Amino acid sequence: MFHWLEKNPFFFSVGVFIVIAFAGIIEILPNFAEASRPVKGLKPYTVLQLAGKEVYKKDNCLSCHSQMIRPFKSETDRYGQYSLSGEYAYDRPFLWGSKRTGPDLHRVGNYRTTDWHENHMWDPKSVVPDSIMPAYKHHFTNIADIETAYAEAVTVKTVFNTPYDVEGGTKLGTWEEAQKMALEEAKLVTADMKNKDVKDAVESGNIPEIVALIAYLNRLK
Template sequence: MFHWLEKNPFFFAVGVFLVIVFAGLIEILPNFAEASRPIAGLKPYTVLELAGKEVYKKDNCIACHSQLIRPFKSETDRYGQYSLSGEYAYDRPFLWGSKRTGPDLHRVGNYRTTDWHENHMWEPQSVVPQSIMPAYKHHFTNMADIDTAYAEAVTVKKLFATPYDAPNGTPLGTHEEAKAAALEEAKAITANMKNQDVKDAVANGQIPEIVALIAYMNRLK
């Protein structure tokens, strides 16, 4: 039946092109749908939250935690409202994940607090005795990479017109302004923390990874 195409490479190429165009449209078109636009009130991540997101990626939290609540009663009972496409508009990349060795984290900011995260990341079994999550004590001593986070924010602002510095958006400003803002945000978080080393580091103008990670966790609502 397709013997004729085998003898006419030009038309064969046209056929291949049409198939790829169709598949491409199916992949690309949904991104322009109204449902994929940022939901009302969604703001881009602050620099500190982005630094926390980097920690989340670096330590591969996605290997055990998802960030996508499916529309099933059992999931919404446990994690809250099911996730909407537009909530991930400023996630580059989104961290949906597909493995739930631990619980979903898409709305963890609604039901966990700074002090809980502090206890939990230091020693997970101290708050959840059956937990198999390893401790992340190095988050308390490693410093978060605020510079890279700022670079990331500037990049998405210029490249994708992510609304930084926009009315009702997230302020970004210059590198120095952004660093000062991140430190202010970190101070607000350490006010609710107990670890003296972390408090001292922030008082000295450094930001440990745990503070950035907690800022990110609290933002997930």
């Protein structure tokens, strides 16, 4: 019955592959498909948050901070609910990280505030005396790249069908609209900030990196 298979090495290999992979296919794939769907209520990042995510990547926060709370009591006590894969559905790429020189940041928005981040980025030792984190004062003067963030949002909307501009999603709009919304969002952040230069910059229409970064960190919940 299967003698022809024995004479056809290619199809024989295919058959062997299916037999060996079978358990994996039925055990892994359905779970994987289920778990990678966005969790309920998850919204794509706003343009300002994406710009903050770019700052996070650019200054390599990733190499000292993870964004992945593992299901262990010691971790959930410190950081909150363990992470679910569906929470990263709109992270392209996800920023799990694998090094914890500093603490995990996946839910930092739950227990730190805008003004704390402002103090901390300006001088980490002013709030955490033993901190070895460097100060990031250039975030207060560098202007965030809103244009690239917008381009990124448009790209994931077009290529991966990320739910921008749909019911229950995040509004993206045209470039002009997006600029205006990012600025409004930035003003909400600076309302809780004290640095005069940053406030003035936002008033005049430029968004410093610190504002975008704080918007992103506050979003991590």
